[in-house]
Each structure stands twice: as structure tokens, then as C-alpha cells.
Amino acid sequence: MVNLRKNLSNVFGWRTKRKIVVIESDDWGSIRTRSKKDYDAMLSKGLELDRSIFTKYDCLESNADLENLFEVLFRHKDFTGRPVVFTPMSIMANPSFEKIKASGFSEYAYEPFTETCKSYPNHDRVHALWQKGIKERLFVPALHGREHLNVSRWMKELRNENEGLRLAFEHQSVGASWYKGCRLPAYLAAFDPETEVDIQSYTKIIETGAAIFQSTCGYEPRYFIASNSPEPKSLEKVLKMAGVDYLTRYKFQKYPLGNGKFSYELNWLGKHNKQDQVILTRNCGFEPSDPSNKDWVDACMSEIENAFKWHKPAIVSSHRVNYVGFIHHDNAAFGLKELDRLLTNIINRWPDVEFMQSVELGDLIDD
Numbered sequence: 001m002v003n004l005r006k007n008l009s010n011v012f013g014w015r016t017k018r019k020i021v022v023i024e025s026d027d028w029g030s031i032r033t034r035s036k037k038d039y040d041a042m043l044s045k046g047l048e049l050d051r052s053i054f055t056k057y058d059c060l061e062s063n064a065d066l067e068n069l070f071e072v073l074f075r076h077k078d079f080t081g082r083p084v085v086f087t088p089m090s091i092m093a094n095p096s097f098e099k100i101k102a103s104g105f106s107e108y109a110y111e112p113f114t115e116t117c118k119s120y121p122n123h124d125r126v127h128a129l130w131q132k133g134i135k136e137r138l139f140v141p142a143l144h145g146r147e148h149l150n151v152s153r154w155m156k157e158l159r160n161e162n163e164g165l166r167l168a169f170e171h172q173s174v175g176a177s178w179y180k181g182c183r184l185p186a187y188l189a190a191f192d193p194e195t196e197v198d199i200q201s202y203t204k205i206i207e208t209g210a211a212i213f214q215s216t217c218g219y220e221p222r223y224f225i226a227s228n229s230p231e232p233k234s235l236e237k238v239l240k241m242a243g244v245d246y247l248t249r250y251k252f253q254k255y256p257l258g259n260g261k262f263s264y265e266l267n268w269l270g271k272h273n274k275q276d277q278v279i280l281t282r283n284c285g286f287e288p289s290d291p292s293n294k295d296w297v298d299a300c301m302s303e304i305e306n307a308f309k310w311h312k313p314a315i316v317s318s319h320r321v322n323y324v325g326f327i328h329h330d331n332a333a334f335g336l337k338e339l340d341r342l343l344t345n346i347i348n349r350w351p352d353v354e355f356m357q358s359v360e361l362g363d364l365i366d367d
């Protein structure tokens with residue numbers, strides 16, 4: 001059954017005989033759990049951060065996290081002679097906890113993630129490392145949103161003195177989903193509206209997020225994926241205005257309309273929408289921090305093989321959580337070791353493989 005689904009997922013859409021691998025990695029730039037010390041304190045006070053790999057390991061990337069990742073990427077070259085490239089799907093800002101608190105939780109405030117880095121201990125070269133990654137085509141960011149938060153829902157829960165969320169707030173952390181045995185309301189999907197009014201507020205969020213992206217990276221965001229759940233379809237136009245030519249979609253996508261209503265659409269690789277934006281669809285996964293899959297290298301190799309069998313590029317989803325060791329050193333060490341093994345296997349198996357970043361693939365499809 002799984003096999004049939006994987007084959008079916010590669011039948012439709014754009015094809016190529018070239019062996020192209022794109023590695024998309026979500027969440028760079030965003031905070032999650034602030035530190036090991038905050039993790040231990042929150043855990044002891046009832047936030048069950050050990051129930052998810054994201055709250056257990058994920059953290060704003062440090063200098064060392066980026067340097068260690070770049071080292072692995074640089075070590076592996078494809079037949080064009082260029083190193084492997086990552087497409088970090090990036091968050092451009094984080095909540096400004098002090099300002100929100102000073103307003104008595106009446107007003108939301110945010111800061112660019114480069115500001116957030118200033119209050120973290122091993123993060124003073126993160127922005128410079130991003131720029132080095134861009135210049136050397138190792139780490140070429142695309143847009144994942146302004147903040148990894150549903151601002152209106154998060155603020156509403158904070159105002160209502162939701163105990164679990166207030167506790168995480170005190171530790172300048174986000175992402176916890178369990179508190180003292182109860183599920184916390186979901187608040188990480190930035191563009192998941194409760195009402196139509198929420199949808200109107202998203203235009204400004206995309207515009208300001210895109211502006212921070214431009215000033216941080218030195219180019220417009222041309223590729224976008226929303227955080228945690230799909231954005232309303234009406235935002236495609238707003239994204240186009242911000243420079244976005246390429247969008248990630250599920251093959252069967254549910255678009256929120258607000259008030260619990262949805263519209264639905266089938267998507268495939270290379271499909272054009274009304275704004276002439278081109279759809280990319282992920283068809284492989286590599287999440288070694290997640291213990292549910294025994295061998296992520298083997299699993300990912302067989303997904304890539306399936307993609308190539310159908311003359312499709314392999315678009316791999318691999319979150320930041322796998323490569324950060326600021327909270328748990330062993331987590332990044334393992335993720336990088338497995339990434340190294342995956343890249344070795346790919347290049348050995350397909351010597352004519354080409355590693356691309358998402359926008360390069362979009363340009364090729366659009367050409």
C-alpha cells in the first residue's frame with residue numbers, strides 16, 4: 001500500500017531524465033526551546049517537551065550548528081564539481097517577549113531573527129554565516145514566514161492566561177503542545193485563520209516578512225512554504241507581489257477560507273496557478289532525529305530511487321531539528337553523520353546526480 005502510494009505520487013507532472021536532488025530544510029531563523037536550562041525548567045514545571053523531537057532538540061541555530069552543517073555539505077560534490085546545497089525554508093522574525101510583556105499582553109511585537117541572535121550565547125556570527133552560505137551556494141534561504149506563530153491565536157491564549165503558554169512565554173520559548181497531561185491549543189501555523197478577518201491580517205505579515213528576508217539575504221524571496229498548515233489561496237497574489245514565483249503544495253491541498261470552511265485542489269509538480277506561479281511537491285523525507293524510522297538513509301534512498309524511476313527530481317524534506325546541537329549535542333552529531341552517509345550513498349549510486357536549491361529547480365521547470 002505504501003509502495004503504491006509512493007509510485008502514484010510520482011506519476012503526474014513535470015519530468016526530466018536528469019537526476020536532480022533538492023534538500024529543503026524548514027524552520028531556520030525561528031526560536032523553539034531556548035536552551036537546555038530552559039528545557040529542564042519547563043519540563044519540571046509540567047510542560048511535556050520530551051513528547052516531541054521539536055521541543056526536545058530544536059533551537060535557534062548557533063554558529064557551530066551552521067559551521068558543522070556547511071562542512072558536511074562542502075565535503076560532497078556532484079558531477080558539476082559543486083558542493084551539495086541546502087534550501088533552508090526560513091523564518092525571518094521572532095516575538096519580542098519583553099515588549100509584549102511590557103504591553104500587558106495587549107500588543108504583539110516582533111524582532112528580526114538577527115536581533116534574537118544577540119540575546120543567545122553562541123549566535124553572534126549566525127547572520128554572517130547565512131551570508132557565507134548564500135555566497136558559496138551551500139545554504140540558500142527561501143521563505144517560510146515572518147514568525148513561526150499564529151499571532152492572533154497565540155496572543156489570545158496569552159491574554160486568557162493559558163497557563164502552559166504563559167510558562168513557555170516566561171522561558172522565551174514556543175512549540176510546547178502538552179502541559180500537565182492536556183493538549184495545548186495549536187498556535188504554530190502562521191496562516192491558519194479562524195475567521196475571514198484573520199486572513200486580511202496576513203497580507204501585512206507576508207509583506208513585512210518578505211522585506212526582512214530581502215534585507216537579510218540580499219534578494220527577494222522567490223519560493224515559499226507556510227508553517228505547519230497551508231495558507232489561504234487568496235494569499236498567492238500577495239506572495240506574487242512579494243516576489244514569490246514558486247510554491248510548495250501537497251498533491252491534494254486543503255485551503256482554509258476561515259470559519260472552518262475549506263476549498264480543495266489537486267496539485268502536481270510543475271503546475272502553474274493563475275498568477276503563473278509554479279508548484280513544487282516534495283516526494284522524499286529525511287528526519288534522522290525522529291526515532292520512529294529505523295534507518296532514514298535507507299528509507300530516503302528508496303524514495304529517491306522511486307522519484308528517479310518516474311523521471312522526477314527528488315525533493316527531500318529535512319527539518320532544521322536534525323542539525324542543531326545547541327540543546328543536545330548528540331542530536332546534531334547524529335543528524336550530520338546520517339546526512340553525510342546519505343550524501344555518500346546518493347553520489348555513489350548516481351554519479352550523474354545534481355544537487356540544486358529549490359529556486360534553481362523552479363527556474364528549470366518554468367523555462
Ligand SMILES: [Zn+2]
Nearest residue numbers: 026027227228
Ligand atoms: Zn516549520
